[in-house]
Amino acid sequence: MTKTRRRAYAQQRPQDLGGGVWSVPVPIPGNPLGYTLVYAVDSPRGPVLVDAGWNHPDAWQALETGLAALGLDVSAVSGVVVTHFHPDHAGLAGRVRETSGAWIAMHEADAALVRLIHGLAEGEHRSFQADMLRRAGAGEGDVEAASAGRPHVPALPDRELRDGDLVDLPGRKLRAVHTPGHTPGHICLHLEDADRLFTGDHVLPDITPHIGIYPYDRDDVDPLGDFLDSLDRVAELGPLDALPAHEWIFPDVAARAAEIRHHHEEKLTRLAALLTRPLTIWETASMMTWNRPWDELAPVLRGMAAGEAAAHLRTLEARGQIDRVPGVHPVRFKAIDS
Template sequence: MQITGTRQREAWLNKLQPPVENVGEGLWSIPVVFPGNPMRYTLSYLVISGPDCLVIDPGFDSPQGRLDLEAGLRAAGVGIPDVSGIVATHFHTDHLGMASWLRKRSGAWLALGQAEQRHISVFDDPAVESETDRNRMRSWGVPEGRLDEAAMSVDQLMHLKQLADPDLRLGDGDAVPICGRPLTVIETPGHTPGHICLRDPGREVFISGDHVLPRISPNVSLEIRGDADPLRSCIKSLGRLEADTHFEVLPAHEYRFRGLRDRVLALQSMNLERSQEVVRELEAQRNPTVWSVASRLTWSRGFDSLGNLQLRLALSETAAHLQYLRTSGVNHTVEGLPTAELAV
């Protein structure tokens, strides 16, 4: 893998926010702060082509994030009123969060992948939904004293409820409606059910969202009313991306790089190795739960250091591996997971 975003990588290593950069003809990288999260920022991308001005993954909505995005637009010689379109690679708040504010200020259209349904925010009563999620965490073996961290609170659920709905849906092979060079959609479910990447053959760049990152394996979670076997979807999606190995990869976090095929193979290998680690824990435990397995796995910061959202993500990722193993024929009983028949 060849790192092309050298200034981005230097900023990452020094725990700083990287600069706004012109990374191609009419293409800009704009870091937008992601407060209170270890990822620190989202790399938003600006595409200027003729009269059109497209923002990809505008980032988390915060006062500083709005300033970051506006500063990036100014550096490219445009402003909020010039934005004609917004594409979010998926519905997470660090990608879609600022879309509502930006659409209201600019009048731009907003697009999401056609399969990116708002499954996690489909509820009538947030209090009932939160309690249902707490019971789900209990079935995963989460100790009572950790439920407040692992389960979705009413405030978290209402925050997700307020995320913007799209004006357009983009499916596999669709062209993003922008003047000039085409941006082609590739559906890449896994990180979320409707995650999309964008392929720009003219500039030879691949905008990967969270599907392919240069340093870490993106979180793949078994979530509320989501994909019943998300890790299987993720591995299949990765297998579709090996052809454009010479393209520069523009991820939503960390830094730009080349070597897409090698990175795809590495991510597939990492996921399969992780599943083997889960198998070893299943074989070592008498009555495994999602919690008991997750607590024994290798985590970069150590399981005991995980709290709140990071704890939930670790548990949901473990559950995704357990479900993948179950639908692959590894016969272990773990409470709180969908049946293999439902997941196939």
């Protein structure tokens, strides 16, 4: 697949994509991703948004003015479908609802997580983070830095979706496709009357989404395994045009899904080769390849890297290639044939 070079947010413009679909780039201040592509789909009751962007005054202004440039009014929005609960997707959904009376919909699994986040006090969240980092083998300096603060809390949804549900979009067929991995309730949205797929963060044209496991040492879930299965499911939809939440629109989502799956299979092979001796999750993450050296990663990014390492370790464990060393703390993993 020919790659398009990523453009900075300042070079992005609202676009009429044809067929009653528009895109508005909404900035993510201070984040290297730069922006979220918010989509609007025409409806007799008013446009329905796919995602809403980060909750920040600059982002809100960009959403309002971007829609206006396309002849749309944020006060006329009838609904917001959130592909997943992360703040660069769900952050402004609550403000859109306050402005227009729109409903907010997301998959039931992510809705459950949003309710959990709403119920956590600041101290509870910090204690959870610190304990998780220690169990992974992080040093106290990383524990203190990475567990500070609390993520933005998205608005509670009005509606919950399941796999195969049609979104409330009169005259169109917009179907939820459950694609867990990046989050438990991530969904893609298949615009069946136009052969387009809104992919959220599931399939992006150049980068791969973060797949982590939290707490790191869980053994009852396999998010990377779920993600790989979800890639196969998207590939089965065929060479649809992909409308992702970041970077740029691209053709043939099936081909890109296959590329991403191959990337993770190679990563799993390299990781299995490291486990000739017992390693903690933190040690494993420090030995893996990231976009910059481990020593240069900020504490929060180390925490995310550990989450991704943990997800890959869990998939190897689920496949029977590695096992947990019994009776040690923090938890350590080792290849079964070593």
